Amino acid sequence: MTDPSPVHRSPLGRATIGDQLRRHALNQPDKNAVVSYTADGERLVCTYAELDRRANRVAHAFLAHGVGRGDRVAVMSRNRAETVVAYYAALKIGASFTGINPMFRSDEVLQQLAHAEPAVLVVARELLPVVDPVLGKAPVTLAVVLGDTAPDGPGGPWIAWAALHEGRPETEPKCEVDENDLALIVYTSGTESAPKGVMIPHRNYMISTTPSWTWGLRVTPDDVWLFAMPFHSIAGIGCLTSLTLIGATVVLPSSLEPGVTLATIRDEQVNVVAQTPTLFLSLCRHPLFGPASVGSVQRCLTYGGMLSQFATDAWANAAPGMVWGTYWGQGELTQLGSVGFFRTLAEVPDEDPTWIGKAVPHLETRVVGPDGQDAEIGELWCRSPSAMVGYYKEPEKTAAVMRDGWIHTGDIVRVDADRNLFFYDRSKDVIKTGGLNVSSQEVERVLQRHPAVLRSAVVGLPDDYWSEVVTAFVILQDGAGVAESDLIAHCKASMASYKAPKSVRIVEAFPTDAQGKVLKRELRASRSTEEVR
Secondary structure (H helix, E strand, O other): OOHHHHHHOOOOOOHHEEEEEHHHHHHHOOOOOEEEEEOOOEEEEHHHHHHHHHHHHHHHHHOOOOOOOOOOEEEEEEOOOHHHHHHHHHHOOOOOOEEEEOOOHHHHHHHHOOOOOOOOOEEHHHHHHHHHHHHHHOOEEEEEEEOOOOOOOOOOEEEEEHHOOOOOOOOOOOOOOOOOOEEEEEEOOOOOOOOOOEEEEEEHHHHHHHHHHHHHHHOOOOOOOEOOOOOOOHHHHHHHHHHHHHEEEEEEEEOOOOHHHHHHHHHHHHHHHHHHHHHHHHOOOOOOOOOOHHHHOOOOEOOOOOOOHHHHHHHHHOOOEEEEEEEEEHHHOOEEEEEEEEOOOOOOOHHOOEOOOOOOOOOEEEEEEOOOOEEOOEEEEOOOOOOOEEEEOOOOHHHEEEEOOEEEEEEEEEEEOOEEEEEEEEHHHHHEOOOEOOOOHHHHHHHOOOOOOOEEEEEEEEEEOOOEEEEEEEEEOOOOOOOOOHHHHHHOOHHHHHOOOOOEEOOOOEEEEOOOOOOOHHHHHHOOOOOOO
């Protein structure tokens, strides 16, 4: 039998992400790929043909600097079109892309650079004060600053983005790229522990993840997405990849300030918004929110937390034709795992707000109890063509997660007879108090039913007597006031007393990552100032 691999390594028959951009440039050259807004409100449009040309120029620039197949390209910037260009340029030459959180401080940047060892580092100018102190300590071959000029002038360590690709060819670079080459090294959010680099090859998107977006999330080329997810996360770069592979339009607002975001939805006639519940809540509390601003929205997709009744009611009134999509995923599964749609909470199976839908077509699931047997409630195990290759440079952590022929997600779920999945908790968020297990999310749901509570986050804090004490952090509704004892009594009225928090702390805000996910590790770092019995 003839070895088919040469076909799969050439444009003749290979399945790579960069090739699809070239096809869009041929087949829908004038379709808007990325619409971005600058801080001063300028609207910039990049069609698929222009995106392909710009990516080719940067790809040739990378090659000229000795960057090629197997190398890594890192970008540290807030969402902007240049990041998309750098991403596709890297993939066209067989390099992989990794994003660095623009909220990182210098030590965190150095940690990721030392681990990922990128050949190229692209940084937004406003972030140079964070990166400059550590640049010389990392093995970076080419340092690029986004803009027309480099900060140090000719001969300095930085080269300007404009100078990098000026005069470079716009033709497709002739490079050998295989579908099994790494496309992404995406670092986990680290909400619980140190981030890990998830390795994702091209094939995951081409044969599994992106098809699941069309079948599961109902994505079409006609979609116009308000893009609120940061590119350094799997939600961000994963969503960008599938949307541009499908040929939809990505809209990058200048900020996520609610007024700006609502104006962008209105002006661009956005029909899909995807983000954590934090964004939807902030938008519907803004004076500009209403049919005039969000009437074009057809789908609101949310993940990483629970929607409040207040938010679902407000959006139903402003966009009556809109449907909610709840979905769950992990970087280890190349993002998308399960999805479900509903218009009202009454349509949710069992009216249970923890519902995360059903597995997408390319995913097999098991729910496994502590004894290793299938169970109604247990850890979610998954396998799929979208499974990661492993964690970069961490074989022991990879082996701990990828075993028994499954990815052990670390998420505790409930499954019903119809294969609906209900998110119970992260295994690390289950609180062990007095020999009993308590779901932090169950307590959060009860707290958020109190009329004075806007948001809640529950963790277990160390205690000599209980092992862990159930501790709640609560943000109140504007103008609301309530005693901590009343919130504890509210919980005890609808759940077993051992589940109710023994301590409630009223706070102004939660520590969150760039997507609005609560950083429970930082809440756990808080220590009780008094002994609770």
